[in-house]
Amino acid sequence: MLTHLTTCTQAARRFLRSSSMTRAAALVLTLLTGFTGLVYQVTWQKYLATLLGSHSEATAAVLGIFLGGLSVGYSLFGVVTSRLVARAEASGSAPRLLLAYGIIEAVIGCYALLFPWLFRAAQSASFVLPHTNAGVGFFIDVCLAALLIGPPAVMMGATIPLLTQALSRSLEDATRFHAFVYGLNTVGAFAGALAASFVVIPKLGLDGALVAMGTINLFAGFIYGLLGMRDDAQQTAAPALPDAEPDAEVDIGGSWMYLAVALLVGFAMMTLETTLIRIGALAFGSSHFTFSMVVAAFVLCIAVGGLSVSSLTRIPKMYLAVNLWALVALLVGLYFLLPQANYWVFVLRTAFMNLDVAFYLYYGAGFALLLAVIGLPVLLSGVTLPLIFHHLREEYGELGSLAGRLYSWNTVGSLLGALIGGYALFFWFDLHHIYRFAVAAIMLAAVLITVRLFNWRASAVAGVLPLFIGLALLPPWYSMMMQIGLFRMEDPPPDLYTGYKTFVERQITPSEDTLVSYEDDPTATVSVRILKSPTGGESISIVVNGKVDGNTAGDFVTMGFLSVLPALMADSIERAFIIGLGTGVSVGELAALDDSKEVIVSEISPGVIRADEFFAPYNLHALSRPGVSVVRSDAYRSLTRSTEKFNVIVAEPSNPWVTGVEMLYSREFLQLAHDRLAEGGVYAQWIHTYETSEETVALVLRTYGSVFKHISVWEAGPMDLIILGFKDKGPAIDYHRMIERSKRPDFKAALERMGITSTAALLAKEFLPVGTWHAADFEGPIHTLYRPILSDIAGRAFFRRAQARVPYTGFGKAAEVGAHNSLLRQYIDFRGKRFTDEDRLAAIAQACTQSRGYCIPLLAKWISESPNSEAIALARASALNWFRAVKPEERHPKRLIDAMSVLYSREAAAATPQTPETASRLTQAYADFYYHAAPFSEDALLAVWSQCREITKPIEVCRAEWANRPNAAFDDLAGTAEAQKRFLTECMAETFAGPKCKDGSREAKKLLTGYSSKFN
Incomplete structure (x- = not known):
């Protein structure tokens, strides 16, 4: 084995001996290392979010550490390169x-392979080190993050200085080859940006991604090692200029303008990238797909810009200045186009169907649109550094040191762009202001380089001041259009295809909606809209990154019930923790309860906190109530650093496709929340069933079930669910205490505000009783911080505009446990004859307000038990209204409801012949409407299929039966003809089970054991 490896190594070395092959191999490897570098950056960001949080300060800190490390690396390895060259020249060797x-x-x-263990050690250290206050704690964790990703980031800064010096054949060749190294490394980074989010991390997880990338780096290191140990030492380094001291560092004193330009361009382009990521979130939605697409577009265009320089045989002095002034002109023109991004992206979206196969096509088309809009200006920015390098290398011969110093300054600019342009400025300015700051930086760079190259005088420089003044006087972007969130619209509105200006004039400007607040804070774009209803009423929405996060009308019941429900069930409600402020309704309802002593709200966005003034009349003046405090922090970090116990924890963020929200659904976060619950405590999570899939909901429930041993699911509003996780089982099944509390004045008032006026109506909202999910024992993956699959699955479901069902649990042990633990069923049994028709009507009316329509089985059961009740007509009216609103395609809803009543009686089902079509329809209803408070009878479903008939006897068979009847020879011939006619008529009218009935019966039996491909 060792001999074989040695032979392969020697063959590889022989192949790589030629200078051309060496350069080609090095360039290919540079592309690969660029790929791994971007994957590392994305992966480390996700790791460190669990240490620092996912708030804007943490994101800026991680990006700052990474860019700072690169900057140090460029400078450090520039010096190292000079020293290595000087030492080799002194010894007379290459x-x-x-x-x-x-x-x-x-x-x-090697570092990448060890990183998971190093990270867990840093996490442990973070918990051990004292965090005297939030600021000190965050500083300590930033230092730990710097220790984790700083060293590899510094080492990544070796690429350009070392390879430029090592493989440039001469000073004349240096510009071209340097552009190749820069361009190909950036092309690899482009591929890594896309692959990390779309493929690598969803498929491999964080640990797996590092193993894969670490293996690539080890392979690259091995090949570079072979190249560096060639027997004939053919490596060449570009010579120093004759008058340069070989062991001296490059003196940049005379060319500070070049380096200042590099810094300004770095600052401007990083600031623009942040701005365009924010605009992309408003146009495409704030998912990780959008982030990766914008970053990839930037990286690709910079790469193309760098490679384009390598194709130039001659570079006139004016190119650099012309390039920067052209960049200024393009960015100013782009200023007027970017506010239209919402419109044009939605026009593009309407060209694609809501299908899986269209997902990549849509994002591919979106990427192409992005390139068409920003491609040329970003390409010109990519041309800038190689051109500056070209001018500097004519003055300085130490290529490695020169490249290191140049890229160090540029990366410092990028660092400042990330920290200042991408974070700090958002405390005072909106997107359009920050965009103009970036353009001003490019304009200043253009002035500096023009002065440097053409020796402009002060008077000439003063002549460009009107350009800066004109930039400052540009009109602001149209806020209403920026935050409108067209990406969530299902159908194209009228006038969509008439052009942006006409669309705005006809659809946006005349709208009765009023934008009362708009701001771009460091975390998100936050706005408040007053909506007018057709009836003349008003409601207020909080809109975050173009997505409505809460409305005082449509979401009021859900947001209020989200906090009142766990409060009804927890042993105590003295201390509560709420994740996300939103409209403040959840906070206000919980804080208004008599026993509530302290409510801590963790809100990541300062804009959302400031917007509360508009919602105070609707949320019982939540933030002004005693005991309520707001912590502006990421919830994961807040709970991690808290040592206190809470009786109730409420999580409002309900869209796991949104970047950062998926952390709240991870096993690690749920375990953290579980550990922070006091005995008898309850955790509540709001989740939608629209714009998501059954796969997403099942993944969320499996993850919850892996942490909480007792969970239940309740319906809050149309298409809204509340998942409850219990520290102990007792509160989940103690409906007596729940009912008793619901009658207290404070709880009763809260429930009445949500339209819940009776115990039956309250309990009818329970969908999956405690124990049901675990009894079903669904197998499948779970979502963890180190295998983050939820955002990918949820993002694809959002693209499809899917609507999810909670997985069917009407089988086996799950059905048994669900029926036993159903609070409404227990209440009905407890009440017995005291459960009146009025109670039934209240339960049915409440259930009919939900999208899943569990009023239908309640009504069908009532019909089965009391078909002559006069109140059934009122209940049927509610059920028919549900069908009209939710399932208008059902042509005969009354007939279906009446037919479903046989699913509660085996005798009734056995006495009613069924066609295969009717039996199938009832079986589908069994799966669609199974409700643990009114469970269907398995025996009744089997009896339905036992009565399935589909085939009549052919006349030939009937004639044969007539001929073979007993005593045929002794029949009275006179009456035989009439008797035969009667016999054949009756015989041919008989039906019996055929293939459809048999297949349907088999599928029904599968449904009763867990899964049916036909009926699930």
């Missing part, structure tokens, strides 16, 4: 720069 670089790549690969 510098083994590729060997050094191979060692660095191998170290990066």
